[in-house]
Amino acid sequence: MLKLGHRELVDGLPLVMAIVNRTPDSFYDRGATFAEDAAFARVEQVVDEGADIVDIGGVRAGYGPVVDADEEIRRVGSFVGRVRSAYPSLIISVDTWRSEVARVVCGEGADVVNDAWGGHDPRLVDVVAEHDAAIVCTHTGGLRPRTDPHRQEYDDVVGAAIAATTAYAERALAAGVAKESIVIDPAHDFGKNTFHSLEVTRRIGEMVDTGWPVLVSLSNKDFVGETLGRPAGERLLGTLAATAVCALGGALIYRVHQVRETRDVVDMTWSIAGRRPPLRAIRGLA
Amino acid sequence: MTRVALVPGVPALLPAYSSLEDPVAPLRAACLDAVAWLGPAPRVIASAQGSRVAAALLDEVASEAERRAVDDVAHHPGVLVVGNGSARRTDVSPGPFDPRALPFDDALFAALGGPDPAALRSLDAALAEELWADVGCFGELADLLGGASLVGVDYDDAPYGVQYWVMRWRA
Numbered sequence: 001m002l003k004l005g006h007r008e009l010v011d012g013l014p015l016v017m018a019i020v021n022r023t024p025d026s027f028y029d030r031g032a033t034f035a036e037d038a039a040f041a042r043v044e045q046v047v048d049e050g051a052d053i054v055d056i057g058g059v060r061a062g063y064g065p066v067v068d069a070d071e072e073i074r075r076v077g078s079f080v081g082r083v084r085s086a087y088p089s090l091i092i093s094v095d096t097w098r099s100e101v102a103r104v105v106c107g108e109g110a111d112v113v114n115d116a117w118g119g120h121d122p123r124l125v126d127v128v129a130e131h132d133a134a135i136v137c138t139h140t141g142g143l144r145p146r147t148d149p150h151r152q153e154y155d156d157v158v159g160a161a162i163a164a165t166t167a168y169a170e171r172a173l174a175a176g177v178a179k180e181s182i183v184i185d186p187a188h189d190f191g192k193n194t195f196h197s198l199e200v201t202r203r204i205g206e207m208v209d210t211g212w213p214v215l216v217s218l219s220n221k222d223f224v225g226e227t228l229g230r231p232a233g234e235r236l237l238g239t240l241a242a243t244a245v246c247a248l249g250g251a252l253i254y255r256v257h258q259v260r261e262t263r264d265v266v267d268m269t270w271s272i273a274g275r276r277p278p279l280r281a282i283r284g285l286a
Numbered sequence: 287m288t289r290v291a292l293v294p295g296v297p298a299l300l301p302a303y304s305s306l307e308d309p310v311a312p313l314r315a316a317c318l319d320a321v322a323w324l325g326p327a328p329r330v331i332a333s334a335q336g337s338r339v340a341a342a343l344l345d346e347v348a349s350e351a352e353r354r355a356v357d358d359v360a361h362h363p364g365v366l367v368v369g370n371g372s373a374r375r376t377d378v379s380p381g382p383f384d385p386r387a388l389p390f391d392d393a394l395f396a397a398l399g400g401p402d403p404a405a406l407r408s409l410d411a412a413l414a415e416e417l418w419a420d421v422g423c424f425g426e427l428a429d430l431l432g433g434a435s436l437v438g439v440d441y442d443d444a445p446y447g448v449q450y451w452v453m454r455w456r457a
Contacts, residue, residue, distance in 0.1 A: 282309040285298040286373070286380055286446035 002213055002252070003180040004053070004091045004134045005111020013276055014247065014266045017053035017093060017255040018046035019219065022075040025060045028220050028232055028257055036079055043083050047090060049259035055114055056080060056105075057095035061190075063146060069100045077104045084109030093136070097145050099123040106131035114255075116187065116217075117145040119168045129176035136183045136215055137168035141191025149191050157196040158203045161186040162210060169212055183253060185215040189223050197223035201242050208250035215253035218242045219262075240265045248273055288362045288457045289437075290430050291320040291328075292398065293343065294370035294450040295336035295420055309446075316441035316452040322347045323454060324364030331423045336368030367427045371395070371449025373418035379447025381418040390417055391449045398453055399436055403428040419449075430457050 002009040009015070022039045024031040033039040043054055058075035059067045067075075076094055083092055093112035094105040099121045102113045106127060113128050115121075118140040128135045139161040141152055154160045165184035172182050186207055188197040200207075207214045218224070224238035225231065236258055243254060243262055247269035256262040270276035297303055298310045299317065308314060321328070321343045330340045344366075371391040374381035390413060397405035406428035414421045434457035441452035 276306075278305050280305045280307045280309050281303065282298055282446055284380070285303050285309075286296060286448045 001180050002183075003178055004093075005132070005181075007089070007091050007111060014251070014270055015052040015091075015253045016050065016259055016263050016266065017055045017215070017253055018042075018049075018051035018259050019255060019257050020046070020054050020056045021060075022056060022058045022079060023060045025064045026057070027060070027062060036082075039079060040082065040086075043087070046259045047087060050263045051259045053091040053093050053112065053253070054083065055093040055095050055112075055255055056083070056110075058101075059096070059146070061116060061146065062148065069098050072096065072098065072101050073104050076101065077108060080105045080110050081108035097121055097124065099127045102127045102133075103131075106133050112136065112183075114185075114215075116140075116185075116190065117143075118164065118187070118190075119171065120145055125172045125175035125177060128172065128181075132178065132181075134181035134183065135172050135177055136185050137165045137172060137212075138185040138187040138190065139164040140187055143191045149193060152191055152193070154196065157192065157199055158186075158206050161200060162207055165207070166210055166212065182212060183215050184210065184212040185217060188216065188218055189221045192223075194223040194226040197221070198227065201245055204246045204249035204251055213253065214246075214251040215255060216243075216246045216251045217255040218246065219256040219258070236261060244269045250275075288430070289324050289328075289364040290367065290427070290434065290455045290457050291324050291364065292367045292369065292427065292451055292453045293317045293320060293339070294448070294452075295332065295339045295368045296370070296448075296450065297335070297339065299339050300342050313441055313443075313445070313450055313452070317343050318347055318350070320440055320452050320454055321366060322350075324366055326363075328364035328366045330366050330368070331426050332366075332368035333420065333422055336420065336423070340366050340368050365430055367423055367430075369420045369423050369427070370451065371419050371421075371444070372414075373448040375444055375449060376447040379444075384417055386413065387417050387449075390414070390419065391444075394419070394421070395442070395449075395451065398451065399439065401431040401434055401436060401455060403431045406431070431455060433457065 020042050024034040033042045058072040092110045093114045094110045095114045097115050097117035097120045112134040114136040118138045169182045186200045220235040224235040228238045243265050247266045254262050332340050372387035374384040375387045377383050406424050434455040437454040439453050
């Protein structure tokens, strides 16, 4: 059983988490949904396309102008409340590493805190626990928020990701976060070069074997771009190939830009793996 | 009195072939009600594949038994017969369209509804095979229906170009 804030998910089926950026500078959409109404239109669109979760972010992951906590709260705080009012049953995640931001958005009705920076703020788990919310525990190889890897190496990148994310999960558990509300994420490209991200993809089943539900964030990332020689706008097929591999390995949540395409690939792969019945099969069975 | 029910041998009714959205939901509901009406442990008359469908329905009814109200207890064990009409009725049927399929099914339905055991016994087995109709057990059904009365036609449709009936008799 998975419990993401107000929603309990008992069927074990994979979930699509749609990225909603309230940022002027994120790498893929380049500010297309920075304005509040544009971000809200994006929420409407991804819900219509079948997203189970929206992941609202107010700070670009990569380098860029400083966004302090007050500005981040201005971007995502009341917006979460607006989405909650419009979609009472939607699972709302917020992409933040700051406990002060998490406190505001949980108060506005967020279900999940997606800490892409691996527990940089030690008080984050306490806020998540106080609000009975869920947390995503990522592996960043020790990088500070908004920094890129430089000559970072691992003896065993998957072993390192498992050790870091499960340690973070245990820390969340100890802080009082419900066991079924803790998700781990190897964090492709965070603290990882392309070879690392490919290996994490190939060995995702080892993370699944930890027993913690696994989230993967693959969408249009540089490891896809470098592998295929494609710029950000041309990485969908590569992303979907990685998605299928992760789905075969049993990853449960997919954080993505393209909802409809991901939904089909993940559902198809889960059905191939024998974990999801076909939607409606009658051919040869009538 | 013996209760007799007919259901079609539709593989989509098997748990191994279940979908997220049931493509035969109304048929399944009618089958389960009819099987429940038979009471516990009915005798099954079916082909090998039909027997698997019957077993699945019996299992489902058994697992639902607590929330099903049984109207009255049958004095004799019921009989569950598995069979159906033609699978060549339309352009989208599993088998290619055959214009003889509809009249064949109409005559068969009339014989079942009567019931008319003599007409059931005199079914053209070769034609039935050509029309992909599953009537191999209808001879035994005819033997059961002498003096029987029709209780109800619970399902009479061909949603995928195969004629299904769920029918019940008291014999």
